[in-house]
Amino acid sequence: MPRLAANLAYLFADRPPLDRFAAAAAVGFRAVELQYPYDQDPAAMRAEIVRSDLIMLGVNTAPLPDAPSGIAGVPGREAEFAALFERALALAVALGGRAIHCLAGVVPEAQREAGEATFVTNLKHAADRAAPHGLTVLIEPLNTVDRPGYLLDRAEQAAAILARVERANVKMQFDLYHQQIMGGDLLRRFERHLPLIGHVQIAAVPSRAEPDEGEVNHAVVLAALDRLGYAGFVGCEYLPRGRTEDGLGWAAPWGIGVRVS
Ligand SMILES: O=C(O)C(=O)[C@H](O)CO
Ligand SMILES: [Mg+2]
Numbered sequence: 001m002p003r004l005a006a007n008l009a010y011l012f013a014d015r016p017p018l019d020r021f022a023a024a025a026a027v028g029f030r031a032v033e034l035q036y037p038y039d040q041d042p043a044a045m046r047a048e049i050v051r052s053d054l055i056m057l058g059v060n061t062a063p064l065p066d067a068p069s070g071i072a073g074v075p076g077r078e079a080e081f082a083a084l085f086e087r088a089l090a091l092a093v094a095l096g097g098r099a100i101h102c103l104a105g106v107v108p109e110a111q112r113e114a115g116e117a118t119f120v121t122n123l124k125h126a127a128d129r130a131a132p133h134g135l136t137v138l139i140e141p142l143n144t145v146d147r148p149g150y151l152l153d154r155a156e157q158a159a160a161i162l163a164r165v166e167r168a169n170v171k172m173q174f175d176l177y178h179q180q181i182m183g184g185d186l187l188r189r190f191e192r193h194l195p196l197i198g199h200v201q202i203a204a205v206p207s208r209a210e211p212d213e214g215e216v217n218h219a220v221v222l223a224a225l226d227r228l229g230y231a232g233f234v235g236c237e238y239l240p241r242g243r244t245e246d247g248l249g250w251a252a253p254w255g256i257g258v259r260v261s
Contacts, residue, residue: 002222002230004254005057007201009035009240011244018048023197025052027248028256033057033235034095034201038087042094049096057233058099058138058173061088062218069142070103072126073151074256080140081122085129091134099199101173104125104151106135115151120164123238127167136198140173143181154182155193162196175237180205187224194228203238210238212250222254 006012006024013083017054019038037045049056061084071077071084081102088100096251102123103216107115119139126137141158142150147152152158174197176186179185183189202221205240211218222234240247248257 002226002234003031003232004031004251004256005029005031005055005233005235007033007035010237010239011200013240014243019046021045021048021052021054023244025054027245027258029037029054031055031057031233033059033137033233033237035060035063038062038091038097042091046095055233056095056097057235058136059088059092059095059097059100060101061085061103063103066103069147069150070105072102072122072139073104073107073115075107075114075118078122082125084260087111089129089133089135093133097135099138100126101138101140102128103223104139104246105148105193106149107151108149112151114155116161117191119151119161123161123165123170124167127165127170130165130171135169136167137167137170138173138198139170140175140201141178141182142175143178145181146178153178155179155189159193159196172196174202175203176216176218176221177201177203177205177237178209187222189230190225190230194230195238197230197232199232199235200225200230201235201237203236208239209241210247211252212247219253 008020009016012020012023031202032148062105071081129136202211204211245258
């Protein structure tokens with residue numbers, strides 16, 4: 001059965017960040033992921049994670065004012081990336097997390113080859129720094145409608161980059177929302193890349209709302225992930241149409257929902 005995780009940048013976002021952990025646990029989530037919790041006290045977040053008995057999954061490398069989509073694949077910014085990664089590593093370790101998503105960045109068309117080479121070099125470095133802590137480094141293809149010019153936009157491209165990185169602790173974050181926009185054929189592409197996939201995320205397409213509307217049948221997809229042997233978590237990275245709790249009907253078959261006592 002797919003194990004759903006709450007992305008606390010998107011879900012329960014109507015309350016203060018520290019209150020979101022208990023809110024997720026109260027509806028049955030056993031795991032959470034964050035995006036950029038760099039403005040919060042790590043010890044306070046860790047206390048909430050422990051108090052709610054949650055598994056802490058991933059964080060992202062921090063956005064920069066001139067590079068909100070990251071710099072891991074931006075030529076000439078390797079030293080800055082190394083510093084950014086150290087910050088993410090310290091945070092992930094303090095939270096007891098399992099993964100760090102390294103955002104590749106926006107790169108002009110003419111520099112994409114150089115950008116990929118930089119990405120590979122930076123990922124090797126990140127992997128070697130993360131390995132002693134048992135952490136996975138993730139890369140995620142993002143769709144070019146939402147993120148024009150983003151260096152990494154297709155699962156096939158991510159697979160080619162992972163082959164060049166040659167580190168077992170670097171994996172693909174397969175966000176079905178982005179993958180559907182960038183070509184679809186979700187189940188065949190998921191199966192083809194399964195050995196490389198370290199995390200999955202979902203949202204309705206094209207609305208990015210609860211995965212109970214739009215062009216993807218998530219009940220079918222989640223059952224297929226199970227059948228194909230995916231044993232990781234599925235991050236709920238969607239924008240609730242209203243209160244998070246009111247939109248959880250779709251997740252009831254997977255053990256998530258408001259408890260009525
Ligand atoms: O945008 C996404 O889908 C993500 O998962 C990342 O965290 C980048 O924002
Ligand atoms: Mg995502």
